[in-house]
Amino acid sequence: MSKTKVLLVGSGALGIVAAYTLEYNGFAEVTVVVKSGYKKASTEGYKIDSVQFGKIDHWKPTRVVSSIHEAVANGEEYDYIFVSVKNLPDSPTPCEDIIESAMKTNPNTAVILCQNGIDIEKPLIEKYPGHVILSCVSLIGCTNIDCVVSQMTPDNVQLGIFENPTLKDRARAEQILDKFISIYRMKDGKNVVKKDSNVRQTRWQKLLYNASVNTSTALTNLDCSRAAMTGCKETIWRPVMREIYAIAKSDGYTLPLELEDTMLNISDGLFYTPSMLVDVRLNRMIEVETIVGNPLKIAEKNGIDAPHLSMIYHLLKMVQFRIKENQGLITVDDSVKVYKTADEYGKGF
CATH class of the missing domain: 3.40.50.720 (NAD(P)-binding Rossmann-like Domain)
Structure with a gap:
């Protein structure tokens, strides 16, 4: 065969x-x-x-x-x-x-x-x-x-x-x-x-982890266990997860309640480095749009307030800008003292 x-x-x-x-x-x-x-x-x-x-x-x-x-x-x-x-x-x-x-x-x-x-x-x-x-x-x-x-x-x-x-x-x-x-x-x-x-349900469920843990470790350059030692499970991860619950529900998907604590604790003791943090450390572009941007588009369309997720998104956009500039995908002329948006800088953004 x-x-x-x-x-x-x-x-x-x-x-x-x-x-x-x-x-x-x-x-x-x-x-x-x-x-x-x-x-x-x-x-x-x-x-x-x-x-x-x-x-x-x-x-x-x-x-x-x-x-x-x-x-x-x-x-x-x-x-x-x-x-x-x-x-x-x-x-x-x-x-x-x-x-x-x-x-x-x-x-x-x-x-x-x-x-x-x-x-x-x-x-x-x-x-x-x-x-x-x-x-x-x-x-x-x-x-x-x-x-x-x-x-x-x-x-x-x-x-x-x-x-x-x-x-x-x-x-x-x-x-x-x-x-x-x-x-x-x-x-x-x-x-x-x-x-x-139920593919879409499964993807919403994994977003509980990726939109909270994956993103915040990338922003802080801390592995999961070190990040958890700061108390972020209750101050950042859980609030972001609850916003994902709400956005998913507005999209027609009810996520299991017990999954919140599972995702909060899934990396305990592993000192695990999530994929987005690996990319940041290696100066590689990050999946900010698919993990955070797309859920926020659904939230906006359905009238769901997601302030924690929105803050993470805009911070990650700043990180993405830095990575793109380091890779030469964006060229910033800082000798010209005129503010431009990312779109005006153009190439690759």
Whole structure:
């Protein structure tokens, strides 16, 4: 039986764990696009220290490439494009544009968005009507620093189909979803893979953590445990979570009450560095729009007051500005003593 062809875009810790899982099971051949650290990944491979798999040295997927263009240069087609790169609609190249060349090679390619936030599927549905767009929500603690992947908690994944008015054959979409679940679920029970019948509900639930803990640790440069020592669970995290509860309810989704304390305490004792804080420390753009901006748009539309979330959003926008300037995406002429907005500075903002 031929193996399933998977193109994995986003070689962060979560992406590498996913690639290793797919090839560990033996049902897939994975091509990983590595933008940062390509030379080391392609020559030495990855060192993995995993609660699931143990210690592995010099691991490589079937293929390592430096770009999507290279991945499809010879007309290669993929059954699935697994997208775990950060979803950055405010970047020069948003997610739907990043995967464009791979989408063109196969009209039946399914896209799996393993990314944070709400409403992340809408740009892809608009640009690629008729394609199956799957949601992947992963609850996992892992980091990737210079091709060294540390996985502190087991992979717990929920996979489902985004609501998509352009889908003409729902039954086919279900088959595509079921197939990926079957090749990702480990027979020895080392990971948890569930079929998600309510994708939007699940994404609201994960936002409880990401909109509060992920964002505030990025702003303060403190890992979860150090941040909690300051008392922020009650002064910042819980108030933000309650605003997410209210926004989700206005969107038609009632989140479980007990989830608040679960998300407040999920990182206790781990001294875990959330993904947004990792990005800030590495001077990489952050997912401010999908994690905070999109919920705030829904809050505004539905008349929900969210002052804590709004404050976090505007502080993170300032951080994003700094990162973009450091990356050369924005050029500020500070010799001219005239105030300009970010939009007037233009490029990339």
